[in-house]
Amino acid sequence: DAGVIQSPRHEVTEMGQEVTLRCKPISGHNSLFWYRQTMMRGLELLIYFNNNVPIDDSGMPEDRFSAKMPNASFSTLKIQPSEPRDSAVYFCARTYIQPGTGSNTEAFFGQGTRLTVV
Amino acid sequence: AQSVTQLDSQVPVFEEAPVELRCNYSSSVSVYLFWYVQYPNQGLQLLLKYLSGSTLVKGINGFEAEFNKSQTSFHLRKPSVHISDTAEYFCAVTPTSYDKVIFGPGTSLSVIP
Numbered sequence A: 001d002a003g004v005i006q007s008p009r010h011e012v013t014e015m016g017q018e019v020t021l022r023c024k025p026i027s028g029h030n031s032l033f034w035y036r037q038t039m040m041r042g043l044e045l046l047i048y049f050n051n052n053v054p055i056d057d058s059g060m061p062e063d064r065f066s067a068k069m070p071n072a073s074f075s076t077l078k079i080q081p082s083e084p085r086d087s088a089v090y091f092c093a094r095t096y097i098q099p100g101t102g103s104n105t106e107a108f109f110g111q112g113t114r115l116t117v118v
Numbered sequence B: 001a002q003s004v005t006q007l008d009s010q011v012p013v014f015e016e017a018p019v020e021l022r023c024n025y026s027s028s029v030s031v032y033l034f035w036y037v038q039y040p041n042q043g044l045q046l047l048l049k050y051l052s053g054s055t056l057v058k059g060i061n062g063f064e065a066e067f068n069k070s071q072t073s074f075h076l077r078k079p080s081v082h083i084s085d086t087a088e089y090f091c092a093v094t095p096t097s098y099d100k101v102i103f104g105p106g107t108s109l110s111v112i113p
Helices: none
Strands: A004-007 A010-013 A019-025 A031-038 A042-050 A053-056 A065-071 A074-079 A088-097 A104-109 A113-117 B003-005 B010-014 B019-021 B024-026 B031-038 B044-050 B056-058 B064-068 B073-078 B087-095 B107-112
Touching (some): A010 A019, A019 A088, A019 A113, A031 A074, A042 A065, A042 A074, A053 A065, A104 B031, A104 B044, B003 B087, B019 B107, B044 B073, B073 B087
Parallel strands (some): A010 A113, B010 B107
Antiparallel strands (some): A042 A053, A088 A104, A088 A113, B019 B073, B031 B044, B031 B087, B056 B064, B064 B073, B087 B107
C-alpha cells in the first residue's frame, strides 16, 4: 500500500452507463495524477492536479471524461457515457512537490481499477 | 517537450543471468530519472531514481542504473536475475522545473527457469 487507495478494483459496466472511479491519496502530498494503461497505448497521463487544482488535462481523451478533486484526500474520474474502447486499467498516483523546485521526486501509485465496458 | 524510449519491448533471460534494460530520453531541460516496476495486477512502484550526484544509482532488489548525460541514457542492470523479477519495467523522466512524469512504453522482463 503506497498510501493511495483506489476503488473499485474491478468494474464491469454496459456501454452507455456512467462510471465513477475513486482515489483516496494520503493527504500532505500535493499533486495527484490519473493514468490509463492499455496494451496498445501503454501508460497515458489523463490529468493531474496540484493542490486540488487541475493543471493539465490535455490527456483527457474526450468530453466524456471528467475529473474532480474536491479536497486533498479524494479524487474522482468519471466517464459518461462509457464505451468499450474505454476498457483499461486506470491508475491514480500521488507525488510530493518539493518547495522551491516545483518538481516531484517520486510517484506513488494505487493498485488500479480494471474497467471493462461491454 | 520530453520523451522516453525503451527500445526493447520484451526481454527474456535465464535465471541467474545478468540483464540490462535500456532507456533513452530526450529533453531540452534538466530532468530527474526513474525506473518503476509493475508486477502483474499491481500498480507501479519505484525501483530507483537519479536526482543528482553520483551517476550510478542503486535501487531495491539488487537493481542499479547509470545515468549517462552525453548519451541521454539511463539503463537498468542486474547482475543475476531471479524468477521473481519477472515484471514490466518502466523508465520515466520529470523535468526538474516541472512536475509532470513522462513514462516510457515499458519493457516486459521474463525470467526463464
